[in-house]
Amino acid sequence: MRLGGMGMAPELMVLDSEAEVAMAVARRLAATVAQMPTAVLGLATGGTPMPIYKALIALAAEKRLSFRMVRSFNLDEYVGLSASHPASFAHFMRENLFDHIDIDLARARVPNGVAADLGAEAASYERAIAEAGGIGLQILGIGANGHIGFNEPGSAFNSRTRVVDLAEATRQANSSYFPAGESVPGQALTMGIGTILNAREIVLAATGAHKAPAIAATLAGPITIDCPASALRLHARVTIICDRAAAAQLP
Numbered sequence: 001m002r003l004g005g006m007g008m009a010p011e012l013m014v015l016d017s018e019a020e021v022a023m024a025v026a027r028r029l030a031a032t033v034a035q036m037p038t039a040v041l042g043l044a045t046g047g048t049p050m051p052i053y054k055a056l057i058a059l060a061a062e063k064r065l066s067f068r069m070v071r072s073f074n075l076d077e078y079v080g081l082s083a084s085h086p087a088s089f090a091h092f093m094r095e096n097l098f099d100h101i102d103i104d105l106a107r108a109r110v111p112n113g114v115a116a117d118l119g120a121e122a123a124s125y126e127r128a129i130a131e132a133g134g135i136g137l138q139i140l141g142i143g144a145n146g147h148i149g150f151n152e153p154g155s156a157f158n159s160r161t162r163v164v165d166l167a168e169a170t171r172q173a174n175s176s177y178f179p180a181g182e183s184v185p186g187q188a189l190t191m192g193i194g195t196i197l198n199a200r201e202i203v204l205a206a207t208g209a210h211k212a213p214a215i216a217a218t219l220a221g222p223i224t225i226d227c228p229a230s231a232l233r234l235h236a237r238v239t240i241i242c243d244r245a246a247a248a249q250l251p
């Protein structure tokens with residue numbers, strides 16, 4: 001089904017359950033790597049990708065899929081958290097995916113949130129993506145406020161990797177991933193919306209009723225910086241895969 005007025009209208013898949021969404025996205029990832037063992041993947045963190053990576057690990061084992069030549073770039077990282085911090089996205093990726101496939105960790109990059117010069121880290125991240133030939137398949141989740149990566153409402157559609165301030169609602173939503181008593185950092189390093197839109201193909205996954213307003217705004221609202229994910233309607237190859245709960249507010 002294709003929705004939305006102006007723009008290119010992403011392809012929308014509505015599936016029955018979170019497990020089906022996870023399997024559909026995992027299959028896309030596996031097919032990309034099977035077709036091109038040197039694929040460049042853009043990866044996401046959060047609750048939504050967890051079952052996706054679980055399904056991908058199973059598929060990789062079943063199909064004897066090798067990630068040895070794959071390169072990956074994660075969307076974002078908290079400023080101030082090193083890769084050993086349990087709530088860092090670098091830690092998340094090892095725990096939920098990298099430690100369970102044969103990817104070369106030297107080829108799997110996550111922005112360095114403790115770089116002495118964060119501006120230089122952001123510039124080097126952009127350079128590394130370009131030198132890898134650009135991202136082939138970018139996986140995205142979506143924040144309840146429509147953010148992608150950590151591009152909060154108000155982010156420019158041509159923004160690149162940079163340091164951003166996190167919305168209070170985002171810090172609250174992510175606090176459950178932090179050890180008790182520890183507060184969520186106020187800033188993050190994130191690929192920009194422009195960086196994301198440079199990917200050749202984008203798959204956004206959304207599950208649960210709390211994502212329904214963001215999915216409706218993304219697909220059926222105006223294309224506006226107030227809903228960062230609405231920028232995806234400016235891209236020719238986007239698939240949005242949601243469960244019924246996340247699709248419930250679509251017209």
Ligand code: GLP
Nearest residue numbers: 044046047048141142143149150
């Ligand atoms: C996080 C990440 C996003 C993610 C979003 C939703 O903070 N920076 O990349 O898509 O918020 O997360 P979840 O899947 O846990 O709802």
